[in-house]
Amino acid sequence: MTRRGRPGYDLESLLTVAVKVFNERGYEATSMEELSRKLGITKSAIYYHVASKDELLRLAVDRALDGLFEVAGEAERMGGRAIDRLEFLVRGSIKVLVDRLPFVTLLLRVRGNTKVERAALARRRDFDHLVTELVKQAEAEGDVRPDIDPAITARLLFGTVNSLIEWYRPRGGLGSDDLADAVCAIAFSGLRASENQGLTGSGSPQRHFQ
């Protein structure tokens, strides 16, 4: 596919390696020089595919953001109660996080030093806004506790989701669905054993999701 460089480095595999290096070393700290050494190809072989380090970053963070916005679109179209759409969005976001872990990790570490980074932060803000609106609507429908500012609830909820990148590893045994179950159980119903369960832990702890 490429004119120069090691066979097999198409844009996709180049992006995969670049994202891995950015996550390990930091985007700022990684030069194109270093990247070419890690890839074992020349800088011009990289420039055949992308115009700059910035373009690699843009492709990478959009991979994460596009996934999140697809789920958000689905959540919007599904209709029904806002709390169910909120749970759908949380579950779908966890799936995106698990499936595209290196991309989401990179996205969440973006600080806003360049135009590409600022554009990514703007899309993240749009996403946060959308979550806040869902929480507000769910509160108006009486399904979300009314004593906490919906923007704070939204931030705490996705703070929990985003924190998964710090420790979750797909090969660790816990699947995407199990992870989503755990997050939703705690975030929606709390870690405290409910009164209905009693001290023996009987009863269905996930009764809200039936």
Place this chain on the structure above:
Amino acid sequence: MTRRGRPGYDLESLLTVAVKVFNERGYEATSMEELSRKLGITKSAIYYHVASKDELLRLAVDRALDGLFEVAGEAERMGGRAIDRLEFLVRGSIKVLVDRLPFVTLLLRVRGNTKVERAALARRRDFDHLVTELVKQAEAEGDVRPDIDPAITARLLFGTVNSLIEWYRPRGGLGSDDLADAVCAIAFSGLRASENQGLTGSGSPQRHFQ
């Protein structure tokens, strides 16, 4: 206090500026050269206080870790039910995070590329282990839902706490106590309006904390 450099740069103010620069630019990406430019002092003026960039990092992350372990010690000594000690630990950790925000931020971004970073990660693991033990004990006492692995519960709980560094700013109006109230309400009781509150949101949403 210093032999050279701008008056007023004692170790404390040097550390404050260094941590700010590390957080903005990334620890890896910041050279001592750059740091000295930002401080407006010579590199030797920095070396009067610390032996290396690494030592600045060690002092900074220990400022965060020492705070967290102090709270953990208090939580251990207070006795009583594990769930109450767990809540105490969450609240205390949020206070440390708010009071020492730049230090905790730097700590949570440490990746383990150097000996100092690996030592910090080891202390973080000790802390996580301690949280997991509290969750286990609270589960054994029937106060924590038994359907989620205590290590996962501990990670989600402190994932939520740690995610505060991403958006919380002390001048934003929300105080440390309000923040701790919101985190504990959602993490312990869930964001879902409880059955006791009904659709109007009446009743005490924080009934667990009375």
